[in-house]
Amino acid sequence: MTALSHERYCDELMRQNDRLRSVLDGADLAAKVPTCPGWTLRDLAAHVGGAHRWAGEIVRTRATEELADESVPGFEGPDVEGPDVEGPDGTPDGDGHRAALDAWLAEGAAATAAALREAGPDAAAWSWGGDARAAFWARRVTHETVVHLADAALATGAVYTQEPEVAADTIDEWLSTVLHAQRSGDPEAAELRGGGRSLHLHATGLPDVGRLVEFHEDGLTWRHAHAEATVTVRGTLTDLMLLMNRRIAPGADGLEVLGEAALLDFWLARTSFG
Secondary structure (H helix, E strand, O other): OOOOOHHHHHHHHHHHHHHHHHHHOOOOOOOEOOOOOOOEHHHHHHHHHHHHHHHHHHHHHOOOOOOOHHHOOOOOOOOOOOOOEEOOOOOEEOHHHHHHHHHHHHHHHHHHHHHHHHHOOOOEOOOOOOOOEHHHHHHHHHHHHHHHHHHHHHHHOOOOOOOHHHHHHHHHHHHHHHHHHHHOOOHHHHOOOOOOEEEEEEEOOOOOOEEEEEEEOOEEEEEEOOOOOOEEEEEOHHHHHHHHOOOOOOOOOOOEEEEOHHHHHHHHHOOOOO
């Protein structure tokens, strides 16, 4: 499995955002999100919607440097914690806040997808990830939404699965992020080295889908492969993706850890950035 097409990312951004809106519909927006300590579902929605608009504005303006949040139109979103808005009959309408938040999420994703489609994958746009093109942001905002959809589902008890192609690419993007962080001097990622050790992700039910992370004295490498490793984790692609993004623990149902579990713990403890 390889990276998705630019158009597919734009489509997935919309689809994953619609799934998030569906999970939030009717949920208690004040509920805590265990996988994002300190956040409520309202905070999670505000983060996702703001991230969409921020990335979309970078692409739309062909930014050459990082944009300040306050320079992004609509970044803050609706005031969903203020007084009740006025309903159609002139009476206070608490549900109006929920409707405003839902509309803001929908509009932001649509505007960002439109900006990405208009730009095309090769348009120049500042990024923090080493690839200063719109293609970086199409992939990044898609997987940002994929993972935060999981946060919302885990917080509300909703069923969460991902299509194999999407889950596999979310893993690949995260592994690439870890590698970029190491090469950029991140102190946590810098510790992920030491020759002769390896981490293998084995997707159950998909014999051709495996990821091998190898620790070298001068840093990490990773590739699509099945091989004997210091530690192997077996599970569905969705669960492997959630594990790599630190949304579930190695002992979660459906995951099997074979070999030196301490190396997996070492990896997870040093990929908490971002």
